[in-house]
Amino acid sequence: MTEVQAEPAAEALRAPRVETKSLLSPYRDVLIALTVFAILAALPALSSSKALLDFVIRCAAMGLFATSLNLLVGYTGMISFGHGMFFGLGAYGFGLIMQRTGMPVPLAFAATLATTAVVATIIGSICVRLKEIYFAFVTLAFQMLIHSTILSWSSFTGGDQGLRGGIPRPVFLGIDLSNHVHLYIVSSALLVIGLLAMRQIAQSPFGYTLRMIRDNAMRARFIGIDVWRAKLTIFVLAALFACTGGMVMALFVSGAYPEFAYWTISGEGIFINMLGGVTTFLGPIVGTVLLLLLNDTVTRLTEYYGIVLGIVILFFAIGLKKGLMDFVVEWVAQRRGGAGGRG
Amino acid sequence: MDLDALAGCFVSPACLVTQTTSGLIIGMLLFLVAVGLTLIFGVLKVVNFTHGAFYMFGAYFAMTTYQFTGSFALAMLCGAAGTAILGIIFERVFMSRVYGSDVLMQLLVCYAFVLIFDDVVRMIWGPEFRSMGMPTAFQVAPLFIAGGVVPPYYLLLIGVALAAAIVLGVGLTRTRIGKVVRAAAHNPGMVSALGINTGLIYGGVFALGGMLAGLAGALAAPVRSLTPGMGFSVLIESFIVTVIGGMGSILGALIGALLIGLIRSFGSLGFPLFTEGLMYLFMVIVLVSRPAGLFGKEVA
Numbered sequence: 001m002t003e004v005q006a007e008p009a010a011e012a013l014r015a016p017r018v019e020t021k022s023l024l025s026p027y028r029d030v031l032i033a034l035t036v037f038a039i040l041a042a043l044p045a046l047s048s049s050k051a052l053l054d055f056v057i058r059c060a061a062m063g064l065f066a067t068s069l070n071l072l073v074g075y076t077g078m079i080s081f082g083h084g085m086f087f088g089l090g091a092y093g094f095g096l097i098m099q100r101t102g103m104p105v106p107l108a109f110a111a112t113l114a115t116t117a118v119v120a121t122i123i124g125s126i127c128v129r130l131k132e133i134y135f136a137f138v139t140l141a142f143q144m145l146i147h148s149t150i151l152s153w154s155s156f157t158g159g160d161q162g163l164r165g166g167i168p169r170p171v172f173l174g175i176d177l178s179n180h181v182h183l184y185i186v187s188s189a190l191l192v193i194g195l196l197a198m199r200q201i202a203q204s205p206f207g208y209t210l211r212m213i214r215d216n217a218m219r220a221r222f223i224g225i226d227v228w229r230a231k232l233t234i235f236v237l238a239a240l241f242a243c244t245g246g247m248v249m250a251l252f253v254s255g256a257y258p259e260f261a262y263w264t265i266s267g268e269g270i271f272i273n274m275l276g277g278v279t280t281f282l283g284p285i286v287g288t289v290l291l292l293l294l295n296d297t298v299t300r301l302t303e304y305y306g307i308v309l310g311i312v313i314l315f316f317a318i319g320l321k322k323g324l325m326d327f328v329v330e331w332v333a334q335r336r337g338g339a340g341g342r343g
Numbered sequence: 344m345d346l347d348a349l350a351g352c353f354v355s356p357a358c359l360v361t362q363t364t365s366g367l368i369i370g371m372l373l374f375l376v377a378v379g380l381t382l383i384f385g386v387l388k389v390v391n392f393t394h395g396a397f398y399m400f401g402a403y404f405a406m407t408t409y410q411f412t413g414s415f416a417l418a419m420l421c422g423a424a425g426t427a428i429l430g431i432i433f434e435r436v437f438m439s440r441v442y443g444s445d446v447l448m449q450l451l452v453c454y455a456f457v458l459i460f461d462d463v464v465r466m467i468w469g470p471e472f473r474s475m476g477m478p479t480a481f482q483v484a485p486l487f488i489a490g491g492v493v494p495p496y497y498l499l500l501i502g503v504a505l506a507a508a509i510v511l512g513v514g515l516t517r518t519r520i521g522k523v524v525r526a527a528a529h530n531p532g533m534v535s536a537l538g539i540n541t542g543l544i545y546g547g548v549f550a551l552g553g554m555l556a557g558l559a560g561a562l563a564a565p566v567r568s569l570t571p572g573m574g575f576s577v578l579i580e581s582f583i584v585t586v587i588g589g590m591g592s593i594l595g596a597l598i599g600a601l602l603i604g605l606i607r608s609f610g611s612l613g614f615p616l617f618t619e620g621l622m623y624l625f626m627v628i629v630l631v632s633r634p635a636g637l638f639g640k641e642v643a
Contacts, residue, residue, distance in 0.1 A: 073447075079446065079447065126627075126631055129634075130630065130634050131634075132446075133390065133446070133590070134586075134630065134634045134635070137582070137586045137626075137630065138626075138627065138630045138631070138634075140582075141583070141586075141623045141626040141627045141630065142623075142627060144579070144619070144620075144623040145620055145623040145624060145627065148617060148619045148620030148623060149617075149620060151616070151619075152614075152616035152617045152620060154616075263579075267454065270447065270450070271451065271454060273447075274447055274448070274451050278447075304462045304465070304466065305458075305462070306458035306459060306461050306462035306465075307458070307459050307462040307463070309455075309458050310455040310456065310457075310458040310459035310462075311455070311459070313451055313452075313454060313455035313458075314437075314452065314455045316451070317441065317448050317451040317452045317455065318437065318440050318441065318452065321444060321448065
């Protein structure tokens with residue numbers, strides 16, 4: 001596999017950047033993840049607000065999607081405009097499998113992931129050959145191809161009406177997904193597990209290989225890294241997490257709509273990444289929370305949602321020239337008198 | 344799928360003429376939008392996501408002018424000139440700030456303005472569908488060519504777009520200004536060192552691109568309905584055109600636009616539900632076989 005092949009190179013690259021870490025550090029991420037999950041799981045007991053739980057579920061769906069996009073955009077330098085197709089594929093795949101076959105939920109979950117992996121491998125092997133803006137365009141084209149297929153194959157997907165009639169949710173392992181709190185806990189768990197897994201990928205030697213490809217693909221090739229394979233691997237992995245986000249969304253809205261596969265979802269993902277910042281792992285999550293909060297407040301206050309959102313974006317793009325987390329990280333680094341590095 | 348209808352059309356001259364003209368007007372409008380996009384990319388190296396908004400503004404400006412003055416020529420002029428001014432302001436005040444930075448930052452600024460422009464139109468002209476109506480000069484009986492129906496306005500539309508293509512092509516290759524613009528596309532630093540104001544060229548090219556999109560919008564106003572967000576689908580289609588033709592190539596934009604126009608008009612017969620899909624499929628095939636597009640220069 002690429003990982004094994006890439007290991008020595010990645011280690012060499014990593015050496016100067018190693019920070020002083022405590023003995024706990026290998027388990028630090030796991031501990032943080034467990035703590036966050038404990039807090040999220042305790043939330044329903046502390047607050048009876050359904051809106052709050054809904055908000056977390058939406059954050060889980062979009063956050064998984066946006067963070068997986070950051071694996072491509074921020075870590076590998078592959079600007080995908082079509083990442084939303086896997087979000088849509090997850091929502092439709094899961095919805096269709098549950099409606100048509102009545103499989104147990106975990107099995108349907110695995111089957112959707114497997115389907116997405118196959119599709120992502122096919123599309124990815126075509127796309128990752130292309131560079132920069134051409135990669136962006138061809139991913140966009142595939143996204144729109146899938147969107148058109150969903151619209152025109154209405155006997156199977158419900159066309160522009162979307163997949164309706166609800167998603168059956170048989171109880172498994174004592175978990176009943178039609179129960180709102182159960183759905184909330186499962187979504188939170190998926191979010192935390194997904195983030196932890198992506199963190200592991202990002203911090204692994206393979207993750208550092210990706211950063212090297214981003215910074216200098218030619219040098220990576222010279223020291224023997226199969227760039228095409230590494231890019232394809234991360235393309236498929238990112239697709240799987242985006243697909244998970246899509247499944248959470250399908251469960252939340254109890255259906256799937258063509259908008260889930262439309263290019264605006266990809267645009268939103270890129271926007272979330274820019275809002276939160278692409279140089280930190282948690283940037284996209286911060287961006288997701290920001291965008292959803294902004295969405296909810298602005299739509300309540302004014303019908304001219306676009307103007308307000310547009311001005312906020314301009315503030316980030318022209319004013320800060322970076323995402324919020326990038327800004328915070330740099331600010332903290334400056335306060336400490338050191339230079340902030342890209343991790 | 345309705346392949347019989349498609350096959351039937353190919354043996355009937357009337358149907359061929361009708362479908363070809365409708366393909367041509369789709370293609371010509373797309374060309375006007377896409378050529379601005381490709382020009383801006385070629386010179387400024389910026390993918391202008393707001394281009395659809397300029398098309399939209401052109402249409403609304405033309406409609407309002409026509410309602411107030413009743414003059415079709417003046418409506419076209421205002422549509423084109425208004426968007427040119429808008430283009431130069433947008434470029435000088437906002438886009439010029441993000442030239443040096445990330446492609447994503449440029450996209451973000453554009454995305455912000457797509458949202459803002461759509462809402463501005465919604466504020467001024469309202470959210471509902473509007474229509475300009477066919478100008479009285481063109482409310483005449485359609486022409487019949489080999490049994491196919493061709494409204495005279497379509498001929499004007501195709502003529503104007505062709506004229507724009509020729510003026511642009513000749514202007515860029517045969518005049519001094521064209522030479523300077525091409526030089527700025529190639530090496531802005533050197534052009535600037537020779538004492539030419541590159542900021543002015545950038546602003547001018549953006550204004551020209553905006554003007555062409557505005558003209559397309561103004562020309563489309565009598566035959567399409569106007570709504571905030573109408574630029575969206577045009578933007579996506581003209582992207583396909585520029586990508587197929589090759590970013591930065593004017594001939595590529597023309598050929599790409601005509602191909603997409605014909606695919607749309609004939610595809611709607613054979614694959615009524617999958618017409619859009621056909622365009623994307625075509626784009627995928629072109630990109631995979633020739634990543635730089637049909638007429639683009641190969642990237643290293």
